[in-house]
Amino acid sequence: xxxxxxxxxxxxxxxxxxxxxxxxxxxxxxxxxxxxxxxxxxxxxxxxxxxxxxxxxxxxxxxxxxxxxxxxxxxxxxxxxxxxxxxxxxxxxxxxxxxxxxxxxxxxxxxxxxxxxxxxxxxxxxxxxxxxxxxxxxxxxxxxxxxxxxxxxxxxxxxxxxxxxxxxxxxxxxxxxxxxxxxxxxxxxxxxxxxxxxxxxxxxxxxxxxxxxxxxxxxxxxxxxxxxxxxxxxxxxxxxxxxxxxxxxxxxxxxxxxxxxxxxxxxxxxxxxxxxxxxxxxxxxxxxxxxxxxxxxxxxxxxxxxxxxxxxxxxxxxxxxxxxxxxxxxxxxxxxxxxxxxxxxxxxxxxxxxxxxxxxxxxxxxxxxxxxxxxxxxxxxxxxxxxxxxxxxxxxxxxxxxxxxxxxxxxxxx
Numbered sequence: 001x002x003x004x005x006x007x008x009x010x011x012x013x014x015x016x017x018x019x020x021x022x023x024x025x026x027x028x029x030x031x032x033x034x035x036x037x038x039x040x041x042x043x044x045x046x047x048x049x050x051x052x053x054x055x056x057x058x059x060x061x062x063x064x065x066x067x068x069x070x071x072x073x074x075x076x077x078x079x080x081x082x083x084x085x086x087x088x089x090x091x092x093x094x095x096x097x098x099x100x101x102x103x104x105x106x107x108x109x110x111x112x113x114x115x116x117x118x119x120x121x122x123x124x125x126x127x128x129x130x131x132x133x134x135x136x137x138x139x140x141x142x143x144x145x146x147x148x149x150x151x152x153x154x155x156x157x158x159x160x161x162x163x164x165x166x167x168x169x170x171x172x173x174x175x176x177x178x179x180x181x182x183x184x185x186x187x188x189x190x191x192x193x194x195x196x197x198x199x200x201x202x203x204x205x206x207x208x209x210x211x212x213x214x215x216x217x218x219x220x221x222x223x224x225x226x227x228x229x230x231x232x233x234x235x236x237x238x239x240x241x242x243x244x245x246x247x248x249x250x251x252x253x254x255x256x257x258x259x260x261x262x263x264x265x266x267x268x269x270x271x272x273x274x275x276x277x278x279x280x281x282x283x284x285x286x287x288x289x290x291x292x293x294x295x296x297x298x299x300x301x302x303x304x305x306x307x308x309x310x311x312x313x314x315x316x317x318x319x320x321x322x323x324x325x326x327x328x329x330x331x332x333x334x335x336x337x338x339x340x341x342x343x344x345x346x347x348x349x350x351x352x353x354x355x356x357x358x359x360x361x362x363x364x365x366x367x368x369x370x371x372x373x374x375x376x377x378x379x380x381x382x383x384x385x386x387x388x389x390x391x392x393x394x395x396x397x398x399x400x401x402x403x404x405x406x407x408x409x410x411x412x413x414x
Contacts, residue, residue: 113353
C-alpha cells in the first residue's frame with residue numbers, strides 16, 4: 001500500500017477505532033501497541049524466532065493475550081518453495097554463465113530470459129546473488145550482465161547447502177510447535193534458550209480448535225461463486241527474436257478478458273478440478289454446470305455463438321469432452337477448430353514468457369472449415385501464464401472468428 005494509507009490504518013488501530021487490522025508481517029517490526037489483545041497468524045512463519053517476534057506484539061501491557069496460529073496442509077509446500085527458491089541451483093547458475101559465455105558483449109535481464117529457461121524472479125535473484133559473491137563471477141555494466149574471469153568456488157555451494165539445511169531445521173521446529181496440544185509458550189521460551197519455568201498460568205480461557213460446520217459450508221459456497229479474471233496479453237515477450245511475434249499484439253488479434261472458475265487446488269472447485277484431471281480422467285457434471293452458470297452470470301458482450309477448446313496430445317479427450325458438454329449446457333454448437341501440431345514440451349516446463357511463447361509457435365493451427373465468424377468461448381482446463389490462450393486467440397482471429405472469450409476451469413498462477 002501507499003505509505004500514507006498504511007500510516008492511516010495503523011493509527012486507526014492504535015486509537016482503537018478498529019478492532020483488528022489485516023497486514024503482512026511488516027506491521028510487526030517496531031509496531032508498539034501495548035494493549036493489543038491478540039495476534040492471529042494465517043499460516044506459520046518459517047521459524048520459531050520469526051513467530052515469537054511477531055506474536056510478541058500482543059500482551060505487552062502485561063495482560064494476558066491470545067496468540068492464534070491457523071495452520072493448513074498447504075503451508076509446508078509453501079515454505080518448501082521459499083526455501084528452494086532462496087538460492088540459485090548449480091544448474092541455473094551454469095545456464096546463466098553459459099549464456100553469458102556465448103555473448104561476450106553481455107546480456108540484459110530480458111535477453112537472459114530469452115536464453116535461459118528460468119523464471120524471471122529466480123533469474124533476477126540468481127544474478128544478484130552471484131554478483132554479491134567476492135570475487136564475483138559476473139557483474140552488471142549498465143543494463144547488461146557480463147562475465148568476469150572468476151569461477152564459482154566450492155565454498156559458495158557449501159554455504160548455500162548449510163543455509164538451506166538450517167532453514168529446513170527451523171521449519172521442522174515450527175511444525176513441532178504446530179503439533180503441540182499444550183505448552184506452547186513454554187516451547188517458545190525453551191526454543192529461544194529461556195527458562196520455561198518462568199511461564200505462569202494463563203488467566204484466559206482456552207479457545208476451541210474445532211470449526212463450525214455451518215460456517216465451513218458458507219465459506220465453500222462463497223468460494224464456489226467467486227470467479228477469477230484472465231487478463232489478456234497485449235504484447236509479445238521482449239527479445240523473442242522472431243519478427244512475427246514482436247512488440248504489441250494488434251488489438252484485432254487479442255483475446256478478450258476471460259474468466260476462471262477457481263484457483264488450482266482451492267477448497268471451492270479446485271480439488272474437484274484436480275480430481276478430474278489426475279484421478280478420474282473426466283471433469284464432473286457438477287463442473288460443467290458450474291461453468292455454465294459462470295458464463296450466464298458473466299454474460300460477455302457480444303455473447304459467444306459457439307464453443308471451441310485448446311487441443312492436447314497428452315490428454316486428447318479430457319478438455320474436448322468437457323467443452324462439448326459445456327456447449328450442450330449452454331445450447332451452443334461445439335467445433336474442434338484448433339489442431340495440435342507435433343509434440344512440444346508441456347507449457348508447465350517453460351519457466352518464463354519468452355520460452356512459454358516460443359514453445360507455442362507452430363504448436364497449433366486452425367481448421368479453417370471449423371471456424372465460425374461469430375464470438376467464441378475458448379475453453380481450457382488450466383490457465384497459468386496465459387500465453388496459450390493468447391496464441392490460440394490470435395490464430396482464431398486470423399482464421400476469421402469473432403471475439404475470443406477465454407474460459408479456464410482453474411487458474412494455476414503461482
